[in-house]
Amino acid sequence: MSKEALIEALNKDLANEYQAIVMYTTYSAAVKGSARLQLVDFFQSEIPDEQGHAQYLADKIVALGGVPTTTPAPVPSAETPREMLERVLEAEKKAVEGYSARSEQAKEAGELGLAIQLEDMIVDETGHYEETKKLLDEWS
Ligand SMILES: [Fe+2]
Numbered sequence: 239m240s241k242e243a244l245i246e247a248l249n250k251d252l253a254n255e256y257q258a259i260v261m262y263t264t265y266s267a268a269v270k271g272s273a274r275l276q277l278v279d280f281f282q283s284e285i286p287d288e289q290g291h292a293q294y295l296a297d298k299i300v301a302l303g304g305v306p307t308t309t310p311a312p313v314p315s316a317e318t319p320r321e322m323l324e325r326v327l328e329a330e331k332k333a334v335e336g337y338s339a340r341s342e343q344a345k346e347a348g349e350l351g352l353a354i355q356l357e358d359m360i361v362d363e364t365g366h367y368e369e370t371k372k373l374l375d376e377w378s
């Protein structure tokens with residue numbers, strides 16, 4: 239993969255991180271009913287990780303000679319708490335898959351520091367995925 243293609247892929251990842259920040263912020267504001275007691279803190283607790291990922295990606299894109307996107311990927315709409323958790327689960331799964339592919343591409347491009355950092359982000363996103371899955375599995 240060329241450096242340009244790697245920068246382009248990292249910019250898609252960055253747009254997805256901004257999406258995650260907007261998604262967690264919006265869902266935590268919008269969630270209603272008794273689930274609100276659980277989910278406000280759950281959604282908001284994910285935001286610092288995603289902000290850290292976005293900052294890392296933006297810094298790396300500039301270091302590679304690119305221009306970081308400022309536009310989040312669109313946030314899927316969700317009405318009920320279950321729908322919100324389902325959308326979150328999909329997004330976190332996509333993040334794990336994306337960073338798994340990106341880490342391999344970074345290795346191929348000789349960017350070992352980036353590859354290792356992306357592996358660390360896979361750990362974070364896997365944690366987000368698993369916590370969401372546990373909530374959703376027993377959701378009534
Ligand atoms: Fe993230």
Ligand SMILES: [Fe+2]
Nearest residue numbers: 330333363366
């Ligand atoms: Fe995440």
